[in-house]
Amino acid sequence: MEFFTTSLLNGISYGLLLFMLSSGLTLIFSMMGVLNFAHASFYMLGAYFAYTTTLFVGFWPSLLVAPLLTGAVGALFERWCLRRVHRFGHVAELLITFGLSFVILELVQLTWGRSAVDYRVPAALDGPLFTLYGTQFPIYRAFMMGIALLMLVSVWLLLSRTRIGLVIQGALTHPEMVEALGHNVPRVFMGVFGGGAALAGLAGVIGGNAYVTEPTMAGAVGPIIFVVVVVGGMGSLAGAFVASLLIGLVQTFAVALDQSALGALQSAGVAVTPETFGYPLLKLKISQVAPILPYLLLVLMLIFRPKGLMGTREG
């Protein structure tokens, strides 16, 4: 029971972090049709910016400053690079973000070095929140969940209940009409891209100290959020939410399990020796298989339900 509760809570907090990332990716994709390969790089940038700004202004202000800086980088990139390649089509857009992820990785290594930086949870949030079945649940995990939910609700309110959201939605479907009404549509897109990057930056600020802030963090989480977006259904926020929690839980539970098919067979009374067919496969522990589970889920999803969990379109 203890194991179950801890894993459940950890899985949910990791899943919510994944959703913070995949929501920004989904937003940018559904609004601009751009698949942002560098989204995880913005996550990394957010963590590193937070590390540096925390040294100067402390954690709480950097909770605001670091995402803004990341958003500014994203907006500048949209203005000077992405907009230029827009006319070459979606492949060129994907390629330029691929190039950006490459450059950001190198710049981060150039500025902050190749090893992990010491970006810590602030003292006020350090420590257990409550104890359940003898296991402590850290305050910071609860804080992460709170921030994630707060962010999602505010983004949803912004898009569906305000005038700004109305203009953004209009610019998506009827750009000429919105332009005729006097709105600067390219600037709206710049804002959307910058906003998506800022969301990723915020995820970096609160994820960077919960996990590790190092140059490989973008490469580790990048493919996973793509899996989340495909499994959830391209462009579907609700699907991304379900898929993030699913993958967060699956990975957290799997890492903690030491059982293998070999053990199961042996306890069932089947004699398995190294000569048995498929022995290398049977002896793998579930915790060893954990890294590939999201990708297996992706493949299975594509075979049995190609449009994703909540996707609407095939194609």
Added chain:
Amino acid sequence: MSAVLKTAAAAPAGARQRVHFRPWNVGRWVVWGGFALLLGVAPLVFTSGLAMTMLSQMGYMIIICLSYNLLLGQGGMLSFGHAVYVGLGAFSAIHAMNLIGAGRLALPMSMVPLAGGLAGAGVAALLGWVTTKKSANTFAMITLGVGELVAAMALMFPEFFGGEGGISANRTAGKPVWGISFGPQVQVYYLIALYCFVCTAALYALTRTPLGRMLNAVRDNPERVEFVGYNTQVVRYLAFIIAGFFAGIGGGLTALNFEIVTADSVGGFRSGSYLLFTFLGGAFFFFGPIIGAVLLVLAFVLFSEITKAWQIYLGLVFMFMVMFAPGGFSSLIMMNLRVAAFGKLRRLASSYLALGGTGAVALAGAAAIVEMIYHVQLNSALGPTLRFMGATLDVQRLDSWFGAVFVMAVGIAMFEVARREFKRQWDETQQEIEKEIKRREIL
């Protein structure tokens, strides 16, 4: 030059007899003959050991990049997992080599790359069935996921992938055929060159087949292809398998060349570099990836020796290329060839000189800054000074930094002036060429 007159003798009764006039395509013979000659003569010109290994690497990189371009350029499929097929081809080849060494497989060593190719095609047939269900952006994400899947599995199954150390083999094992033991590097090179030529020719021939044409159609207008009655998914799937086959051949040649394959040969970094250099070479023309492959080997072997910061230069060059010349180097060459064909290249020459000169100044300044930052990050134990293009820079003194920034700023400003002038001239030339083409059409 002899011309071939062909009569459509087998025309069905009632149909009008048609006469085809087909002159020999001289240019094609010259180009392919030149390519074969280049492959044959290169090791006689560049005889050093380093040059020999580089030439060998270029040989199979050409196959790999061309096979990648079958997806990217011909089929419009942006794959982030091409290293899977190259790498698994390489692993199969190395296992085949070990079987030959153990005397359990009667196969001449020169056929080993084909084993790699079959493995690549097999894996592509398996995984491609899933990945090619989608196209465009979703395809890219799925190939990334599948690539990560295989890369993670490579560490889970040390029996096949050899774990951290990789798997090694001996290419001189087995019976020599016609006295070729593959001991000396030059024998391996000529085998690679032969494979390179045959594969290049095969891939070119593929672009001329109905399948190759349909693949282009699927890239350009999938909806219309569906209406015509083709299944786009099947076309993509077939192309994917063929690309996997040639990628596997390339992988098999790497195994033969290095005699060792490690798990990182299926990893994401390799996939990324195949993509990057194929694009740099140019995806729009068939010969683009050949340029890309040569650049890849030059960058990985030579450029990485010159500077530690080569990856950042590479990333920036790539981004600039996507923004300003999405056709890569090959399209730049072809555009200038067109200008030259109309005899107007001479007019642009001075502009090119100005562009090159000012660009070099800007680059020198930028490179000095990057090198100094790298020096601060990595080599500060070696003292504060570094040599850069004959000058001594001191990272602790402000004047070095100021000088570098100044050089870069001046370079950029002058480059912008030169660029505007060049753009004006270039547009003028292009307009004249368009006019000339129209005029010739009328005549």
